[in-house]
Amino acid sequence: MTLSRHINDYRDAGIVQFGTGRFLLAHVDALVSESLEKGNSDERILVVQSSTREEGKRKARLLTEQRRYPVRIRGRRDGETIDRKQTVDSIAGCLIAAEQWEALKRHVVEHARIIVSNTADNGYDIGDDSSLATVPTSFPGKLTHLLRARFEAGNDGLTILPCELIEQNARQLKSLVRAMARRDGGATADNAAFLDWLDNRCVWADTLVDRIVSAPLEPLGAIAEPYALWAIVRQPGMAIPCVHPDVEIVDDLTPQAICKLHILNLAHTYLVDRWQQAGRPVEFVREAMECAALVDPLRATLEEEVLPTLAAELPMNQLEPYLAVTMERFANPFLDHRLDDIAQHHAAKLQRRLQPVVDKARHQGRATPRLDEALSR
Known part of the structure; x- marks a missing residue:
């Protein structure tokens, strides 16, 4: 040509x-x-x-x-x-x-x-x-x-x-x-x-x-x-x-960045942590979302520890819809997203994704027992 x-x-x-x-x-x-x-x-x-x-x-x-x-x-x-x-x-x-x-x-x-x-x-x-x-x-x-x-x-x-x-x-x-x-x-x-x-x-x-x-x-x-x-x-x-x-x-990417890192990415890493402790019973994220032993503690952690902590920076009417979309994305029936892939560099991801939320919760006087347990391993 x-x-x-x-x-x-x-x-x-x-x-x-x-x-x-x-x-x-x-x-x-x-x-x-x-x-x-x-x-x-x-x-x-x-x-x-x-x-x-x-x-x-x-x-x-x-x-x-x-x-x-x-x-x-x-x-x-x-x-x-x-x-x-x-x-x-x-x-x-x-x-x-x-x-x-x-x-x-x-x-x-x-x-x-x-x-x-x-x-x-x-x-x-x-x-x-x-x-x-x-x-x-x-x-x-x-x-x-x-x-x-x-x-x-x-x-x-x-x-x-x-x-x-x-x-x-x-x-x-x-x-x-x-x-x-x-x-x-x-x-x-x-x-x-x-x-x-x-x-x-x-x-x-x-x-x-x-x-x-x-x-x-x-x-x-x-x-x-x-x-x-x-x-x-x-x-x-x-x-x-x-x-x-x-x-x-x-005007500012901070809200989007907080949601992506401390809801979406945190949820992936916390889910992997529970998956490892449960003996790796499934292969994909979508399968984990159908396993009560994995998805129930994930949802409880997000709703009871993560969102209340992040609410000091972002309104709940922004956090809750983002969480709902995240859970819907995780349950995508067509997506073969391997938990083993997410588990790569797990220790570093725990520190980047979970630890800042725990630090903010401490400053607020808020308890985060599930996140603490994941970080203690």
């Missing part, structure tokens, strides 16, 4: 997405697709395959060829069992950064409005990368290079929406980009102006994402639960990727 054909195909893509993983395909791309279908937004997505993984390149070539793919939505939501296929149609094109860098640079300079990313676990690692390399190796290096090209063209800044599961993900990414820009561009006359442009013309918005995307579909697509959350911290001048009930523009 010729370069001109690429440009004609994807130049209407205001969203540039770094990552081809199944989470982005079944979460961000699926939400944008539903928004487009309902006429609530008009931003399409140019996907960028930026790693060296051959599997990623294979998927990128498939996206380039067909652009549409299925997402199977399976689970329960609002008391109803859902099993449906969604055809995602938000992808305008796909580029492999290592092979089509100049086309990507031109698109970011001329057409982009929003950058979305969900890179690998080490996606923010820079190593010895330079943003001045012909094609930087790291994601922060690539982003710095592309933003500098847009700045040098005299264009306005972009909205950056990182979706990595890192606390204050946009702040951390901005810090890395500024550090690379300062280091690599120190000898250039306009570097101070570029740093100011990064600070004052680009919008860096922290986000929190949540959706279980349980398996890929071959050759392209994924299986996901009905629940989805893309929470974005409101910033002045921010471009919005789409309008969707599951995309929440918020």
Whole structure:
């Protein structure tokens, strides 16, 4: 396919997405697709395959060829069992950064409005990368290079929406980009102006994402639960990727972060603790939710110890619905979520997920015997 054909195909893509993983395909791309279908937004997505993984390149070539793919939505939501296929149609094109860098640079300079990313676990690692390399190796290096090209063209800044599961993900990414820009561009006359442009013309918005995307579909697509959350911290001048009930523009991510860590994640870890003590009688979370010896103490702990403690920070009318949704997600009859997988790094998870709740309860003069027992092992 010729370069001109690429440009004609994807130049209407205001969203540039770094990552081809199944989470982005079944979460961000699926939400944008539903928004487009309902006429609530008009931003399409140019996907960028930026790693060296051959599997990623294979998927990128498939996206380039067909652009549409299925997402199977399976689970329960609002008391109803859902099993449906969604055809995602938000992808305008796909580029492999290592092979089509100049086309990507031109698109970011001329057409982009929003950058979305969900890179690998080490996606923010820079190593010895330079943003001045012909094609930087790291994601922060690539982003710095592309933003500098847009700045040098005299264009306005972009909205950056990182979706990595890192606390204050946009702040951390901005810090890395500024550090690379300062280091690599120190000898250039306009570097101070570029740093100011990064600070004052680009919008860096922290986000929190949540959706279980349980398996890929071959050759392209994924299986996901009905629940989805893309929470974005409101910033002045921010471009919005789409309008969707599951995309929440918020003033503060703290409520969402507290609920996810100290209800959803805590519940997983406490359930695993009870499962281990019971001799590992079942294999999956959904099976545990049908086992009274496991689910009854889980529910009692959440209702009698966790929620009353968290109510000092968040209202019960926010905590109780979140708990109900969490229990519904755990009972998803289609999801094979292995308890043994959740049990990995169990001791560290106990400290991160349970201990802060116990500490808060102590400060409130509240007893937490079940949480104490789990932490004592």
